[in-house]
Amino acid sequence: MNDPTTNIGSVLKRVRFERGLTLEDTSNLTGVSKAMLGQIERGESNPTISILWKVSTGLRISFSELLGSETNDYQAISINDIEPIYESDGKMILYNVFPFNPMSGFEYFYIKLIPGVKHVSTPHQNSTEEYIVVTKGTLVLTVEDQTFELTAPSALKFKSNKNHTYSNPYDTEVIFQNIVKY
Secondary structure, eight states: OOOGGGGHHHHHHHHHHHTTOOHHHHHHHHOOOHHHHHHHHTTOOOOOHHHHHHHHHHHTOOHHHHTTOOOOOOOOOOGGGSOOEEETTTTEEEEEEEEEETTTTEEEEEEEEOTTOEEEEOOOTTOOEEEEEEEESEEEEEETTEEEEEESSEEEEEETTSOEEEEOOSSSOEEEEEEEEO
């Protein structure tokens, strides 16, 4: 079995060069000293899990990619295979397609609104923005005291630390995508 730590230096160096980062830039992003980063790249140091976590988080790459075990396995996701979450008396149906991942910093929902629904969402203190893309119907979105009527295809982004309401006062189903960025 191969020791995954043998690839760390080459992966770190590759990522750094692909992004045009100096050792100092990388040190500032990760909180790991330039000397330690240089030793890792040259294979002179066997970094701790804590150091690896700092590097992967600072460079926003997965831990497995840093270890050289990232695979290019792709998997198609059928929305119908995801267990939905029902809100607002079952009239707002959420599919958490891509759950929150600290490396990506976002989560992605596919949402259906049945006619007549009004869902009030309290401010999200731990997130920064929401990105809404309406793909079917007309979504009425209220953020604080502003109301937007978004007819497919349309989109809007807003600060998610504000009160906001999703409504479908019409006779047809609304489908929209919601990306929450943290």
